[in-house]
Amino acid sequence: MTGAEFAALRRAAGLSQSDLARRAGCGRHAVSYWEGKRLLDRNAWAVKRMAEALGLPVFVAPIRARAGWGERLDAETEARAAAFAAQVQRWEAARAEMASRRRVRCGALTRKGASCRALSVPGKRRCKFHGGMSTGARTPEGIERIRDAQRRRWARWRAERGHPDKDQ
Ligand SMILES: [Zn+2]
CATH class of the missing domain: 1.20.5 (Single alpha-helices involved in coiled-coils or other helix-helix interfaces)
Known part of the structure; x- marks a missing residue:
């Protein structure tokens, strides 16, 4: 999950960064730090606390593992975990889809000594003349x-x- 996605979930829960920090028992700066990150590290202490405070089963696997230790998940938590896992899967699919279509400036060194200004082959870093088609x-x-x-x-x-x- 990206920081921006996490921030959207926090806002959807009607919480400010300070509200969430208070609930999670972490600093407000930790909230803004992680929301600014490209990706959340689900092993980070603050991320775990924030996810718990939001009631997000970000850690679907750990929750399941805990249930395996004899604690049964209630149906609501189980449903939420499943819904969230599905949401994460949709986000990841959308991101992969975007990455596969992205075209960037090729930038390869040309014979004139400048960098190539052509757009790359979609999903690749180089244009078709500079190895973008290469397999x-x-x-x-x-x-x-x-x-x-x-x-x-x-x-x-x-x-x-x-x-x-x-x-x-
Ligand atoms: Zn090029």
């Missing part, structure tokens, strides 16, 4: 060539930064 290496030789190039690249990187060479 990557396919043949064993091609795959080995890429591996080799990467090994050399990182060896150079380690040498430049004075890291000890891992392969020796």
